Amino acid sequence: MTASGQPGSVGVVETSTVRLFNEDAPLVLASGETLAPVDVAYETYGVLDAEASNAVFICHALTGDAHAAGYHADATRPGWWDNLIGPGKPLDTDRFFVICANLIGGCQGSTGPSSTNPETGQAYGLDFPLLEVSDLVTVHRALVAHLGITRLLAVVGGSLGGMQALQWALSHPDDLANAVVVASSSRLTAQNIAFSAVARRAIMADRQFRNGQYAAEGTLPAVGLSIARMMAHITYLSEDAFTEKFGRAPQFETSRRGFGIDFAVESYLDHQGTTFLERFDALSYLYLTRVMDYFDPFADPHALDRIRERPVRHLVLSFDTDWRFSTDHSLRIVRRLERAGVPVSFRELTSAYGHDSFLLASPTYHATLTAYFDHALEVGP
């Protein structure tokens, strides 16, 4: 809490990078393939207490990164979950030690398909190995060990982040006391896969994609990547949110009708598509969407064996207007966990904003998280 009593910012932060796997001790993936070196970019907020008992790990969603809170020295925009993390906020950094790491396969400092392949000296491109959610968890665990933490108070994530929290709890229940799974899914639907398939097609069919070697060839599949983002962004908002934000408002007072930007909603999408190019990599988009397509932990009949022995408390939240991962997705997770005797608290929250609600600071949502985290801290890891 700041001196004024208002929730505050964690202030200026920097991203650190650590090499967690190298040629001598490579990352062994779920597929059996190995990857080295593996660097991970991460940030931390708050102070780890003497017993290392107040650590919360944040897992980011498809296009997130390690910069979850505070400000980079040269930036005006805070981290992507700054409304959640900071003094006096639900993850109160006066009490919690919060960690966020860029995913492997990503493009903001952690090793990904556009990193240099040591065997060729060029970007991996499509030679980068396919990943699974469990691989993302393997790397997170290595970072947590590097930070000297043996047990996390909680793992928290929305969307793809929630998948990581769920997988972590299922595979390594000794690692964490709580998993917070927001607006997520244990299994994409055909429609979910369809949207990502079209996005990938747009990227790969872009002539500038050059079979994934665009970095070496000095090109950029900008058209495909921006189309992918524009389309995906439609699925992140509810129809009502689009109506409320834009309706049928024209973009310009006097416009000659045409095929450019006539409506305000077109300008918004155009902006989404364009700014995305500055911060995201086309290959990462392919790899991380495919990670989501294949995620299906409960297909393994032994998925719940470990957590049954060592329950991890779960908070599962959905939003009533989320049509990307509707409440049905969350309820499937809840049913599976409850059948295994895992303690689960579930809420469907009201929000006008669809899937993106998990990133927003609606009062009921944040009050729910605050209550859960306060109790988690009281109980301890």
Next chain:
Amino acid sequence: MTASGQPGSVGVVETSTVRLFNEDAPLVLASGETLAPVDVAYETYGVLDAEASNAVFICHALTGDAHAAGYHADATRPGWWDNLIGPGKPLDTDRFFVICANLIGGCQGSTGPSSTNPETGQAYGLDFPLLEVSDLVTVHRALVAHLGITRLLAVVGGSLGGMQALQWALSHPDDLANAVVVASSSRLTAQNIAFSAVARRAIMADRQFRNGQYAAEGTLPAVGLSIARMMAHITYLSEDAFTEKFGRAPQFETSRRGFGIDFAVESYLDHQGTTFLERFDALSYLYLTRVMDYFDPFADPHALDRIRERPVRHLVLSFDTDWRFSTDHSLRIVRRLERAGVPVSFRELTSAYGHDSFLLASPTYHATLTAYFDHALEVGP
């Protein structure tokens, strides 16, 4: 009805073409611009009775054409609404005379942006004028006059076709006794526009689009057009229909995971995108989606003046799983018409298949149409 008593086919049909406007008498568009020549491709099924009192005009949707029923001599697939039109079917061609015309702006025989501009000898490209739904109706009316019909028993359409039926009834209520508006809208939402905006972007950003001059340059924006189709197709089916048809089934029994076609739903979308290239034109896609974006007849405070004086009976139908034009869209039309004293029969029908349900032959849907058309014929035009 066929000899066997089972609903039958109208048999082999041919598409006719007629020049309805020429340089001496050009088509005057709502915008004030003129267009000439204007050719229209159309088909008819059944026989016009002596009083010309049994004519029903079918308006096609975005990617339809004049071939609504029966078989072309060299084809194995029937017309797109063959389940509705034929002996013993809801539009029983033993009793009704049914007309369907390719839209101007389209690409299956009627004048459109890929037709030759007489001023240049090249395809119009983006020099083709922007159209409104009322322009489509103007051309339909000229065809009806050409066929010697002064008053239609009904105008029928789904989606963009329903918009034409509604506009026709509002603008020229003397022309028709009944308007059947299925799975349609009087006003697209921001989300509706957003999907079309991304589709147009995919087409126009394709380097083969060549600012609309692809025909002259011998290229084809195939990538953009197939992306547009794949994405749009997702919005035509309900999420449940995708789940029922494909679920998470793999496409191949043994597949190496990758970024190609791993899931059955990906194969389906790929097929949709590829086959679309054979039958549709990228410029038509731009023009006709923009027609839909701008459709908003009730924005005109005088929209209902004419129909109030000369009511046209309406049947408005929606499908409960249609998330492209949900029941709310239909109810807005119903409320507007009822407020003007126009007789409206409305039903929300149950269907698992989303927006595309209007093309399918579910029993309740077809029973509803049969009852409505039978009564319409009894009352007369």
